[in-house]
Amino acid sequence: MSHVFPRHTKANLATAVAGDGCYLIDDTGKRYLDASGGAAVSCLGHGDAEVTEAIKAQLDRLAFAHTGFLTSEPAEALADLLIEHAPEGLERVYLVSGGSEATEAAIKLARQYFVERGEEQRRHLIARRQSYHGNTIGALSAGGNIWRRQQFAPLLVDVTHIAPCYEYRLRAEGESAEEYGLRAAQELEDEILRLGPDTVMAFMAEPVVGATLGAVPAVEGYFKRIREICDKYGVLLILDEVMCGMGRTGHLFACEADGVSPDILCIAKGLGGGYQPVGAMLCSGDIYRTIEDGSGFFQHGHTYVGHPVAAAAGLAVVSAILDRGLVAQVRARGAQLQAALEERFGQHPNVGDIRGRGLFRGLELVADRESKAAFPSSRGLAAKVKKAAMAEGMICYPMSGTIDGQQGDHVLLAPPYIIKDSHISEIVDKLDRALQVALQA
Numbered sequence: 001m002s003h004v005f006p007r008h009t010k011a012n013l014a015t016a017v018a019g020d021g022c023y024l025i026d027d028t029g030k031r032y033l034d035a036s037g038g039a040a041v042s043c044l045g046h047g048d049a050e051v052t053e054a055i056k057a058q059l060d061r062l063a064f065a066h067t068g069f070l071t072s073e074p075a076e077a078l079a080d081l082l083i084e085h086a087p088e089g090l091e092r093v094y095l096v097s098g099g100s101e102a103t104e105a106a107i108k109l110a111r112q113y114f115v116e117r118g119e120e121q122r123r124h125l126i127a128r129r130q131s132y133h134g135n136t137i138g139a140l141s142a143g144g145n146i147w148r149r150q151q152f153a154p155l156l157v158d159v160t161h162i163a164p165c166y167e168y169r170l171r172a173e174g175e176s177a178e179e180y181g182l183r184a185a186q187e188l189e190d191e192i193l194r195l196g197p198d199t200v201m202a203f204m205a206e207p208v209v210g211a212t213l214g215a216v217p218a219v220e221g222y223f224k225r226i227r228e229i230c231d232k233y234g235v236l237l238i239l240d241e242v243m244c245g246m247g248r249t250g251h252l253f254a255c256e257a258d259g260v261s262p263d264i265l266c267i268a269k270g271l272g273g274g275y276q277p278v279g280a281m282l283c284s285g286d287i288y289r290t291i292e293d294g295s296g297f298f299q300h301g302h303t304y305v306g307h308p309v310a311a312a313a314g315l316a317v318v319s320a321i322l323d324r325g326l327v328a329q330v331r332a333r334g335a336q337l338q339a340a341l342e343e344r345f346g347q348h349p350n351v352g353d354i355r356g357r358g359l360f361r362g363l364e365l366v367a368d369r370e371s372k373a374a375f376p377s378s379r380g381l382a383a384k385v386k387k388a389a390m391a392e393g394m395i396c397y398p399m400s401g402t403i404d405g406q407q408g409d410h411v412l413l414a415p416p417y418i419i420k421d422s423h424i425s426e427i428v429d430k431l432d433r434a435l436q437v438a439l440q441a
Helices: 049-061 073-085 099-116 137-142 146-155 177-195 222-233 254-258 285-293 308-323 326-345 381-392 421-440
Strands: 016-020 023-026 031-034 090-096 124-128 160-162 200-205 236-240 264-267 279-284 351-357 360-365 397-400 409-413
Touching (some): 031 421, 049 308, 073 090, 090 285, 090 308, 099 137, 099 264, 177 200, 200 222, 308 326, 326 351, 381 409, 409 421
Parallel strands (some): 124 160, 124 200
Antiparallel strands (some): 016 023, 023 031, 264 279
């Protein structure tokens, strides 16, 4: 009998024993093509020798030093590398252990920034419906997914939510993409004015919405207008790139595609590629100097922030992404994957939309293409797709609640950056068979 507390107590999981490039292998020898990188984590695939050697070498030198007393060489080097390639204005890196920690740190830093400026009335955070920012209390409060929030609602802090930029379902008939983007962004200004401009501290959003919506990018111009609105009212822009960053969407930082720079940016997942738990919050020089010139102390911290071995892993992963030209490869392979998905599923009666950027792609499943009607939630379609795909020997990331947290289903694909033509064909073939099984169940 296992004493592990699993994610689902009724699940009977196989045991992973090895990884080989784009594949995971269980204790029976079965191979699974990791077509979602776990949860958009395994960007370099499994068993990358350079990364594992970097981790081993760091363990031989130094395993741990608490950042309340000492810094470390890999933490300094990783911060330098990230800022060298970061969006304009970002100057400092706060290393953490994962995505939820990064978004928690971002929310708290935004609040402390205004306290140190003497603007203690700025307390409101605005986020978007159908977003996901993590599972700790603050991060869950910022997230806009009803299913994840529901049972914990009495514990959550007060965060208001506006509509996502979700073109497939929210763009009106006859409305251009530009018009829709401006209309969607206007909700932010309206909400700032409703709350009171001098009471809002930050707006948080994912450049490409991952788990909850299934790889939904904003339309062109949306984030530029969001940036203008934030600047107009002195509101900080926090971008959550935990899933979509670190090359996943064809840019090292996902917001590059939208032509904006945030005040605070969160990364994780692909930062460590699954080799170590690591994440980071990057902030602007202005925010850092406000703390430095004020109290001099960010009232936050966890035991393992800036962990030397995690930082060494992150440094090795980001170096590999850059040195091996993998960002450009993601763009090329992403275009191939999109074309293959459109060829196979573009006219599928139960695939309503195929979307995303780079190697971050989503398929929205519908009962009827013309009306975009969703399958009944009672059918549990996403869970059936996941089970059928696993039986085929493929890991993908199906989710339910796509439309409003309760209705709708999608499949998220986020394969390693090292995939080849044969892997793309395998993804399409296995997904096709998995959908057939799930739709007939």
